[in-house]
Amino acid sequence: EFCSCSPVHPQQAFCNADVVIRAKAVSEKEVDSGNDIYGNPIKRIQYEIKQIKMFKGPDKDIEFIYTAPSSAVCGVSLDVGGKK
Numbered sequence: 001e002f003c004s005c006s007p008v009h010p011q012q013a014f015c016n017a018d019v020v021i022r023a024k025a026v027s028e029k030e031v032d033s034g035n036d037i038y039g040n041p042i043k044r045i046q047y048e049i050k051q052i053k054m055f056k057g058p059d060k061d062i063e064f065i066y067t068a069p070s071s072a073v074c075g076v077s078l079d080v081g082g083k084k
Contacts, residue, residue, distance in 0.1 A: 005071075005074030014055075014056070017056065018056075018057065019054075019056060019057035019058070019062065020054075020055040020056040020057065021049075021051055021052070021053065021054050021055065021057065021062060022051075022052040022053040022055070023049040023050060023051045023052055023062070023065075024049065024050045024052060024081075025047045025048070025049055025078040025079060025080045025081070026047075026048045026049060026050055026080070026081065027047070027048045027080060027081075028045055028046065028047050028048075028078070028080050029045070029046055030043055030044070030045055030046075030069065031043070031044055031045075031046045031066075032044075033066070043069050044066045044067065044068065044069065045066065045067050045068070045069050045075065046064055046065075046066055047064065047065050047066075047067070047078050047080070048063065048064055049062065049063065049064065049065055051063075
């Protein structure tokens, strides 16, 4: 099997997700998240967010979300403060 990041219907995505929020991305930075099996660093993009509404998930605000650095590995790019 392999990972797939092909688009799904929004309702299906909602049902499959553990967390669904509306938020504004405040900042972004590249962070290390450990090493792969060969010892190479794994990079992630950390977005600091301001949570606007929780539709599904825990009863606490989420401050950060993480994604892969490239769409080639299923990463997403968020609009930070209206800059992108």
